[in-house]
Amino acid sequence: MNTLLKIMTDSSVQLTEEEIKKYDITVVPLSVTIDGKTYVDGVDITRRDFIERMDEDSDVPKTSQPPIGRFVETIKKLTADGSEVLGIFLAKSLSGTIDAAKQAAQMVPDAKVVCHDSGYTDRSEGYEVIAAAQDAQAGKSIDEILDHLKKMEDNMYLEMMIPDLTNIVKGGRLGKLASRVVSMLNIRISLQMKNGKVLVPKKGRGKKFTEKFNDMLVEQLKELGDQVKQVGISYVDTLDDMEKLAARFKEVNPNVDILIRKTSPIIITHAGHGAYAVMFYTE
Numbered sequence: 001m002n003t004l005l006k007i008m009t010d011s012s013v014q015l016t017e018e019e020i021k022k023y024d025i026t027v028v029p030l031s032v033t034i035d036g037k038t039y040v041d042g043v044d045i046t047r048r049d050f051i052e053r054m055d056e057d058s059d060v061p062k063t064s065q066p067p068i069g070r071f072v073e074t075i076k077k078l079t080a081d082g083s084e085v086l087g088i089f090l091a092k093s094l095s096g097t098i099d100a101a102k103q104a105a106q107m108v109p110d111a112k113v114v115c116h117d118s119g120y121t122d123r124s125e126g127y128e129v130i131a132a133a134q135d136a137q138a139g140k141s142i143d144e145i146l147d148h149l150k151k152m153e154d155n156m157y158l159e160m161m162i163p164d165l166t167n168i169v170k171g172g173r174l175g176k177l178a179s180r181v182v183s184m185l186n187i188r189i190s191l192q193m194k195n196g197k198v199l200v201p202k203k204g205r206g207k208k209f210t211e212k213f214n215d216m217l218v219e220q221l222k223e224l225g226d227q228v229k230q231v232g233i234s235y236v237d238t239l240d241d242m243e244k245l246a247a248r249f250k251e252v253n254p255n256v257d258i259l260i261r262k263t264s265p266i267i268i269t270h271a272g273h274g275a276y277a278v279m280f281y282t283e
Helices: 017-022 046-054 068-079 097-106 120-137 144-152 166-170 176-185 207-228 239-252 265-271
Strands: 004-012 026-028 031-034 037-039 063-065 084-089 113-117 156-162 189-192 197-205 228-237 257-262 274-283
Touching: 004 068, 004 120, 017 063, 026 068, 031 046, 046 257, 046 265, 063 265, 068 084, 068 097, 068 197, 084 097, 084 120, 097 113, 113 144, 113 274, 120 144, 120 156, 120 176, 120 228, 120 274, 156 207, 166 257, 197 207, 207 228, 207 239, 207 265, 207 274, 228 239, 239 257
Parallel strands: 004 026, 004 084, 084 113, 228 257
Antiparallel strands: 031 037, 031 063, 156 189, 156 274, 189 197, 228 274
16 A cells, blocks of 8 residues: 555445455444444444344334544544545434534644545445545655546446335434334335435335345446446345345446445435445446
8 A cells, every 4th residue: 555645434334354455445433222222333343233222122222433533633643654645434314423624623733634425325335445545555746646537437327226115214304204104114215326426216115126226226237338347236124135146247247346244234224124226337
């Protein structure tokens, strides 16, 4: 890793331990509160533990951005040797994490820190973090890296299925009447994310709606072909179904590299049981 430029991100990102180590990426954890007790994401609660404990709380767990002090401490450590820092964070539309990072950067005299809104989260954010780390390793400047990230963002796909709206209902995101209608009709929704904006393009009922969603993704990957080199599948608690979906992707795009992993508590809190997302970008 180029010691003159270090990469920092947040724990909503989807990266393997090998990737974090290979590219010397610093992950600053968010926090999550379940039944009145606060845990540091990835430090004193795992993704598997979180899913098991989520239902113990009568309310939806609460997530919070890293405290500014945690960012200050991290920035001091990363810049102690004169290095610059590029922070790449989940979309501002989802969290105030990037704002906390910016405030912290101003509190560390002489620290050279640039904070970038990825416009995404999970593996989509991860793709940007890895690309930035590779560019830094190759000696590219921050401006060159940011140009690269913006091109990736314009060609990024993040499609998400939420088959169980319980957490959205519990979180008060739907009114009482809408909540009752949703539970009666077995409504599911699919979400899209594009450059920081969350869209709800479709809603439907039952498993057929999910099957159509999966068919759409398979067709997309078939049409895009070799423009897609990598696909991320992040899920809450349906590994078998995700492996079947990955097999379908491989049928239409045999060369694609697919990463299947549990998503973070930050996303699980709002998405709930059965949710999953498929993420990729075109080159």
